[in-house]
Amino acid sequence: MMRRDFRKRFGDILCFAGFGLPALVIWISVVLIPFIFGIWITLTDWNGLAMQIHFVGFENFHDVFSDPTMGTSFIKTVIYAFFTVIASNIMGILLALAVTSGIKGQNLFRIGFFTPNIIGGIILGYIWRFIFLYAFTAVGKGLEIEWMKTSWLTHPTRALIALIIVSSWQLSGYLMVIYIAGLTSVPKDLIDAAYADGASALQIVSTVKLPLIRNSIAICIFLSISRAFMSFDMNLSLTAGGPYKSTELIAYKIYQTAFTSMEFGKGQAQAIVFFVIVAIISLLQVYFTRKGVDEQ
Amino acid sequence: MKKLKKAIVFFLTLFVLILFMGPFLILIINTFKPTAAFIKTPFALPTKFMLDNYSLAIKRMNFWVAMINTVIITVNTVLINMVIGSMTGYLFARKKWKINSIIFGMFLAFMVAPFQVYMIPMVQIYAGTFGLSNNLFLVIYIAVGLNLPFAVFLYKGFTEGIPTQLDEAARIDGCSFGLTYLRIVLPLLKPIIVTVTVFVALGVWNDYLMSSLFLTKSQDKTLAIAIKTFLTNHSAEYSPMMAGLLLGILPIIAFYLFGQKYIIEGVVAGSVKG
Structure with missing residues (x-):
């Protein structure tokens, strides 16, 4: 009996070693150790080069909260996220409604609108940089439109708007696919019944379709919030934080602090604060989307 | 009446799609033009099929x-x-x-x-x-x-x-x-x-x-x-840069055309579940 127990145990250990250990080892070395080491870095004045590393306590966190540029960066990110979430969700719903309305070539439209999402943010940002720098200004000069004559990317507010436009452009095709999935699960007979009762197309959208896809709406809103907060690649290639550091969103700001100013301790402290913000968004997301599921 | 409505929706969607694809279209036409022509007339079609920008981009990158x-x-x-x-x-x-x-x-x-x-x-x-x-x-x-x-x-x-x-x-x-x-x-x-x-x-x-x-x-x-x-x-090599961007996109687009169904599903399913 003892012997069989032992053999079973040994078999279980082998099983774990073979199937679980590789993943565990990789995860610990790539995720857990850097995370713990990162917390230690926030407590030091390390600049990446210095041989002497001093323990400074919570000074880096104090710096993060008393640094006005960090505050501006946070506010800019919130403004950017707010408008991006609204614009991309409205566009996403409209595109999904159009593409599921029974028109010809639905699938081709779907493929077309989704295209920006398979291309990396770095490339997309650069493409739009050329558009904003040369194509828009050419239109402005040709049609004598004052606010389009100079590039938007050289103007602080307009550069942020440019960032919002490009992000919404990319994200709306993505959200569209989620909304399509929601819309195709709306029972057909409900829509037919509403038609029979003499409802207009607009009424059907607002009183039948939209209420029935509120789960998709919740998913999409949170998805776009977290995507907007994590935005980095496009920020780097489209505006590079400029002009005059006016479009440095949080993720980009952390990168600058760490690898341009070489302030590792401070950069890591910013990253931890950023992590807390993102974690709160994710927890809210879990809370609200679960609640939505329960209600149905 | 219903047919007319569908036609309107179709052409409206098509119009939006063309706007949506605008940046890519402008990118493509300008990769065949010299940089000076791009700055002067970014919307004009190329007059001849030149690949100089591509060869320069391939070399530079x-x-x-x-x-x-x-x-x-x-x-x-x-x-x-x-x-x-x-x-x-x-x-x-x-x-x-x-x-x-x-x-x-x-x-x-x-x-x-x-x-x-x-x-x-x-x-x-x-x-x-x-x-x-x-x-x-x-x-x-x-x-x-x-x-x-x-x-x-x-x-x-x-x-x-x-x-x-x-x-x-x-x-x-x-x-x-x-x-x-x-x-x-x-x-x-x-x-x-x-x-x-x-x-x-x-x-x-x-x-x-x-x-x-x-x-x-x-x-x-x-x-x-x-x-x-x-x-x-590099500065001022705009057309070669755009050719470089297009070269960076082409491999994925090729994949996308083959397996668009799986790709759209994969990208979206991945993040919704995650």
Whole structure:
């Protein structure tokens, strides 16, 4: 009996070693150790080069909260996220409604609108940089439109708007696919019944379709919030934080602090604060989307 | 009446699509024009079919080397991630040991953290202490690790949907735990493998931030890094730059045209579930 127990145990250990250990080892070395080491870095004045590393306590966190540029960066990110979430969700719903309305070539439209999402943010940002720098200004000069004559990317507010436009452009095709999935699960007979009762197309959208896809709406809103907060690649290639550091969103700001100013301790402290913000968004997301599921 | 409405919706959608594709269309036409012509008339069609911009872009970006590096990193990450992820997912789905649920819970908990939390310590540990900069294997290793929790999550969920009776039947036929995975479970995982593969592959292929922290030498750069370097270090070669951007897009577009159905599903399913 003892012997069989032992053999079973040994078999279980082998099983774990073979199937679980590789993943565990990789995860610990790539995720857990850097995370713990990162917390230690926030407590030091390390600049990446210095041989002497001093323990400074919570000074880096104090710096993060008393640094006005960090505050501006946070506010800019919130403004950017707010408008991006609204614009991309409205566009996403409209595109999904159009593409599921029974028109010809639905699938081709779907493929077309989704295209920006398979291309990396770095490339997309650069493409739009050329558009904003040369194509828009050419239109402005040709049609004598004052606010389009100079590039938007050289103007602080307009550069942020440019960032919002490009992000919404990319994200709306993505959200569209989620909304399509929601819309195709709306029972057909409900829509037919509403038609029979003499409802207009607009009424059907607002009183039948939209209420029935509120789960998709919740998913999409949170998805776009977290995507907007994590935005980095496009920020780097489209505006590079400029002009005059006016479009440095949080993720980009952390990168600058760490690898341009070489302030590792401070950069890591910013990253931890950023992590807390993102974690709160994710927890809210879990809370609200679960609640939505329960209600149905 | 209904037909007319449909026609209006169709043409409106088509109009929006053309606007949507505008940046790409402008990009394409200007890659065939000299830079001076692009600045003067960005909307004009090219007068002749010239490929000078492409040859210059290929040279400047070290395109073929960058392309091969990107393929090496993407393919290896996807394969290793698939093997390890599906094995662990199978283990977690079939053996409800305490240690398994603890590990799984930790995997999920840390999925919330953005990459920014890891980047500084990672550079310190891997580039600093171990001196592994400009090592493609390091980038593959990190990419596998960062994508593992998500993969394990999806594989575990999918494996739980496979009836355990199949495992038991195989066990009676003399299959061990490992053989059952290989012969019974793995072939059934095909749909979820496609989903995970698409998601991981696109993420790794398009990754700039993580790989740029470690790959700095010209012969080790990926496409995204090579494009970024070309566009920041050279000035006024606008048309060649646009040709470079287009070259960076073409491989993915080719893939997209082949498997658009799986790609759209994979990208969206991946992030909604995750």
